[in-house]
Amino acid sequence: MRSTRPLKWAVPLVLAGSLALAACGNSGGSGSSAAQSSSGGLGGSGGGATYKIAFQGPLSGDNQQLGINEVNGVQLAVDQANKNGDLGFQLQLVKADDQGSPEQAPTAAAQVLQDSAVLGVVGPSFSGATKAVGPTYSTADLAFISPSATNPALSTLGFTTFHRIVPSDNVEGSQAADLFVKKGYKKVVVVDDLSDYGKGVADEVQAGLEKGGVSVQRLGVDAKTTDYGPTATTVAASGAEAFFYGGYDAQAGQVAKALQTAGFKGDKYGGNGVKSSVFVDGAGAAGEGWYFTCGCSDATVAPAAKDFNAAYKAAFNTDPSTYSPEAYDAANAMIDAIKTAAKNGTPTRQTVEDAVNNLDYKGITTTVKFDKSGEVDASAQVVNLFQEKDGKIVLLGNIKELG
8 A cells, every 4th residue: 555645544344345235225326236247358368367357437327328438448448458468367347336326336346345356446437436435445455546536635535545547626627717717707606516526626616716806606506406497597697607517417407408497698617527418418409508627538539549439439339428538548557557467476456556556658548647646647637628519519628728
């Protein structure tokens, strides 16, 4: 474990597993199994041992689309590594469905940890789920690389095996606020869904706006809300030139419709959790013109991702979407770490974690190189702005270069 990131509390693995199993009930999503083994990608690498990489994220429930985007990227990386035939071992993917929920996450993690062949995890996808299992994975010396959990506090909580390859909400929120200031907005309404992610990014946007002299009206609306009419009426009556929503895609689609009904005419923005086909489909015509901030790339247009884009579409009969390429990079970085650990004998969770700490892997979205807190190297952090146009979300460019 990293001595520079001491664990602030230790959760014995057996206790964590029993607690997790007791917490398997969840009010959202379906009751599907939390861990499902996938045999995809076992052929082509010759004989030898089989080592496993787990993916933990939402594979059912309201937020499953993000998990599908990501697990497909991980599966593609595993399949390609096996097909190349130069590993000296085989890889297998284990899928752990946490529905994006902090309540469900410990159950998914417990079942991952029961499989001793799992040497690393890509995920969890969501910040709340990551916070819920960080102590357990750290106690087990199991490296995990999130492709999308962005709450700033995650790298400060003493999780010794935590890593992420995307900018935190400190970066995304502050750059979004800088853009709003450059655009000359005098008042912005900032709404969050009370989740770890939504509140975190909204807090950063609000702080940046107030620092820039912009008036902020702040609202918190639980993601379980079914009627956003009163909130939309408040926003429309505020006189604000812009609106920012910190939350997830399914709920944001409802917000978009409510704002349209209320007659809000200002510019509308969502954080990275909103950028999704689920939002596009859910919002319908009300989503047209919305902007999205995201520390993610667009694999359909990025030159470095051309081969990935073609392979992804061939494998899954659809274009890669939000965080697909980031999950692909996280998986390939984990595979690289397992290869490094295997050079010195049978790899273990600890030797893979050590190799992850020392990664310098050039991916299609970023250079995967971590600082002592598990954050990706600052020089590799880019936040992009996207917009929905004609029912499609398109890349506008690096937010720092826009105004």
